[in-house]
Amino acid sequence: MVAEIITIGDEILIGQVVDSNSAWLASRLNEAGVSVGRITSIGDDPAVLIQTLDEASLRADIVLMTGGLGPTRDDKTKQTLSRYFGGKLVLHPGALENVKRIFSITNRPLLESNIRQAEVPDNCTVLLNKQGTAPGMWFEREGKIYVSLPGVPYEMKALVIEQALPMLKGYFQERLSPVLHRTLVTTGIGESFLAERIAPVETALPPYIHLAYLPRPGMVRLRLSAYGSEYPPGRSEGELEAELDAFTARLADLAGEYVIAHQDIPVPEIILNRLKDKGHTLVTAESCTGGYIAHLLTQIPGASEVFLGSVVAYANQVKAWQLGVRQTTLDRFGAVSRETVSEMAAGAREKLGGDYAIAVSGIMGPGGGSPEKPVGTVWIAVASRDQLQAEKFSFSGERPQLIERTALAALDMLFHFSGETD
Numbered sequence: 303m304v305a306e307i308i309t310i311g312d313e314i315l316i317g318q319v320v321d322s323n324s325a326w327l328a329s330r331l332n333e334a335g336v337s338v339g340r341i342t343s344i345g346d347d348p349a350v351l352i353q354t355l356d357e358a359s360l361r362a363d364i365v366l367m368t369g370g371l372g373p374t375r376d377d378k379t380k381q382t383l384s385r386y387f388g389g390k391l392v393l394h395p396g397a398l399e400n401v402k403r404i405f406s407i408t409n410r411p412l413l414e415s416n417i418r419q420a421e422v423p424d425n426c427t428v429l430l431n432k433q434g435t436a437p438g439m440w441f442e443r444e445g446k447i448y449v450s451l452p453g454v455p456y457e458m459k460a461l462v463i464e465q466a467l468p469m470l471k472g473y474f475q476e477r478l479s480p481v482l483h484r485t486l487v488t489t490g491i492g493e494s495f496l497a498e499r500i501a502p503v504e505t506a507l508p509p510y511i512h513l514a515y516l517p518r519p520g521m522v523r524l525r526l527s528a529y530g531s532e533y534p535p536g537r538s539e540g541e542l543e544a545e546l547d548a549f550t551a552r553l554a555d556l557a558g559e560y561v562i563a564h565q566d567i568p569v570p571e572i573i574l575n576r577l578k579d580k581g582h583t584l585v586t587a588e589s590c591t592g593g594y595i596a597h598l599l600t601q602i603p604g605a606s607e608v609f610l611g612s613v614v615a616y617a618n619q620v621k622a623w624q625l626g627v628r629q630t631t632l633d634r635f636g637a638v639s640r641e642t643v644s645e646m647a648a649g650a651r652e653k654l655g656g657d658y659a660i661a662v663s664g665i666m667g668p669g670g671g672s673p674e675k676p677v678g679t680v681w682i683a684v685a686s687r688d689q690l691q692a693e694k695f696s697f698s699g700e701r702p703q704l705i706e707r708t709a710l711a712a713l714d715m716l717f718h719f720s721g722e723t724d
Contacts, residue, residue, distance in 0.1 A: 303477050303531075304339045305331050306362040308354055310369035310379055311453060312345040323368045323458055330462060334471060335478040335530065336364060346370055348382040355386060355448070363446055363477075364470060369453030371436035373415040380422070380439070383450055387441050389423035397422060397437045400430050429465045433457040438466065447473060479530035480539050484550040485566035486524040488557055489714040493517045500524070500556045503549060510534075510542075511549060519703055520710030521569060524557070526550055562717055570598040570605075573713050576720060577608045577658065584716075585656035586612040587625055587646040589637065590664035590680065595709045610656050615646065625649030638663050638675055640683075640692045647685035647692075658720060659685045660712045664695075666704045678704055682712045684719045691719055 307327050313319040321343055328338045339361055344350045351370075358365045370379030384391050397420035405412045419435040422428050429438030429449075434457040441448040449466050451458045471478065488496060493515055497504070504513050510532035516523035528546045530539060554561050563572045577584055586595050596612035599605050613624050618637055621627040626649035627642055635641040646661035664680030671677035678699070683692040693715065697707045 303336045303364070303474060303479070304362045305336045305364035305366060306339055306358040307341045308351075308358065308365065308367045309341070309343045309453070310346065310351065310367060311343075312376070314343045314369075315345050323453065323455055326455070326459065327366055327368070327462065330467060331364075331366075332481055332483075334467060335481050336470070336474075337481075346376050346378055348378050348385075351379065351382050352386055359443075359446060363474070365446070365448045366466075367448070367450045368458050371419075371450065371452045373413075373419050373435070379450060383426075383439065383441070383448075384423035387423060387425055387443065387448075389425035391421040392424045393417075394420050394422045394428050394437065396430055397428055400432070400437070401435045404435055429461050431457055431461055432464075433460050440466070440469065479533075480528075480542065481530065482528040482543060482546050483566075484526045484546055485564075486550065486554055486557060486561050487521060487563040487566070487569065487572065488524065488560040489521045489562055489569065489710065489717070491522070491557075491560045493522050496522055496524075496557065496560070499558075500553055503552045503556060507549065508545075511546060513553075518710075519699070519707040520714065523566060524553060525566070526553065559718075562714070568598075568602070569710055569713050569717075571602045573717055574599065574602055574605055574608045576717065578604075580720075582608070582657040582720070583610050583655075584608055584658045584660070585610050585650045585654035587650035587659065587661040588612060588614050589616055589621070589646070589662060590666050591662050591705050591709050591712075592616060594705050595660060595662070595712055598709055598713070611654050613650055613653065621646060625653065636675070638665055638679055638681055640681055640694070643681040643683035644685075644690055644692050647683040647690060651685055651687075657686065658716060659683075660716055661685075662708055662712050664704070664708055666701045666708075668701065680704075680708050680711070682708070682715055684712070684716045686719070689719075691715070 307324050309321045309324055314321050324341045331338055342354055344354055370377045401416055401420050422439055427440035431437050436452040438461045439450040451461055511528045514525045528542050533542055588595055593614045599609045615621040615625055618632050622629055625646050627645040631641045631645055643661045643663050647659045651659040661683040665671050665677050667677035678697040680695045695711055697704050
């Protein structure tokens with residue numbers, strides 16, 4: 303079972319909007335046992351859309367489209383689909399009522415362009431959009447399904463979860479095969495070194511279980527995927543699950559202490575979960591990352607149960623005034639030093655009151671480096687009530703990558719430190 307995803311909008315092609323819809327859709331389809339064969343982004347051009355649909359229909363069983371359903375003249379998807387499938391636009395009563403409901407809630411005047419949002423091809427099944435005014439549309443042709451969805455992410459996601467995906471599962475029920483995934487999150491080891499370490503498992507994998515390396519600065523995710531469509535005939539999904547779990551356990555054993563999670567969740571969430579389970583709190587003192595560690599932590603729902611706050615001490619005087627770093631320390635050792643980050647971590651714990659503290663100071667470039675402390679030199683300290691650990695790192699990359707590497711290294715360092723100090 304193969305699907306293709308088409309994202310529509312000039313704003314995607316000029317880089318004004320990042321296409322996050324495709325990644326989300328591909329993940330949901332994969333969970334349902336549908337493989338995504340191709341993702342295509344096109345502009346608001348009817349001729350290009352028709353050509354893309356013709357090509358996709360030769361390769362895919364399901365074609366999902368997002369975008370181009372707005373009320374303005376540049377959104378031409380609905381009219382193009384009506385012509386493509388040989389229908390005509392009609393005013394759909396349910397869609398019109400939905401438009402009126404949304405405008406009554408917001409107390410805005412209903413314009414003619416808004417009413418036209420309720421027009422749909424007469425040969426489609428309408429997917430009412432409770433989050434917005436543009437309905438989704440479901441077309442069937444020669445055993446294949448075409449679904450047009452709004453481009454606004456939260457509207458699209460609601461339509462997929464509540465309507466499109468259940469309908470697809472029902473339509474293709476007998477043709478769907480399970481696709482199972484297991485993910486290990488590793489930190490503190492490079493991709494090539496990790497590959498050498500887990501080689502015995504990788505070479506032993508059967509052809510229906512695939513291993514993928516998903517590297518990011520400071521971390522590598524290992525994903526094992528098992529495809530029911532490739533599984534030997536007569537074997538059950540339960541047997542596939544058990545075999546996948548066994549290989550995952552062997553991978554985790556070989557990766558050893560570098561594994562920090564057995565599920566695909568962000569590193570900040572892993573840290574927060576560990577501290578929350580133990581009833582501990584965290585504060586940060588950030589120089590070179592400028593608050594990025596705090597940003598990563600506060601992206602996680604429920605972070606306030608663990609994370610108390612941060613001091614962004616970019617300038618030396620702020621390190622002294624707000625964190626209590628001694629001027630003699632700064633003068634003698636400099637801002638990027640073991641001594642300074644140690645005092646920053648201790649000062650953050652004292653000022654903000656957390657059980658644990660992270661402190662970072664480094665040179666992110668492109669200027670500011672020296673032969674003794676080149677760009678990419680970073681000191682990180684983590685502290686508890688009774689212990690403190692500081693470590694020097696030498697990272698490579700551009701400024702954004704250096705900031706990200708520093709943040710993830712600090713969180714990884716805290717992960718291991720908190721395990722040792724409990």
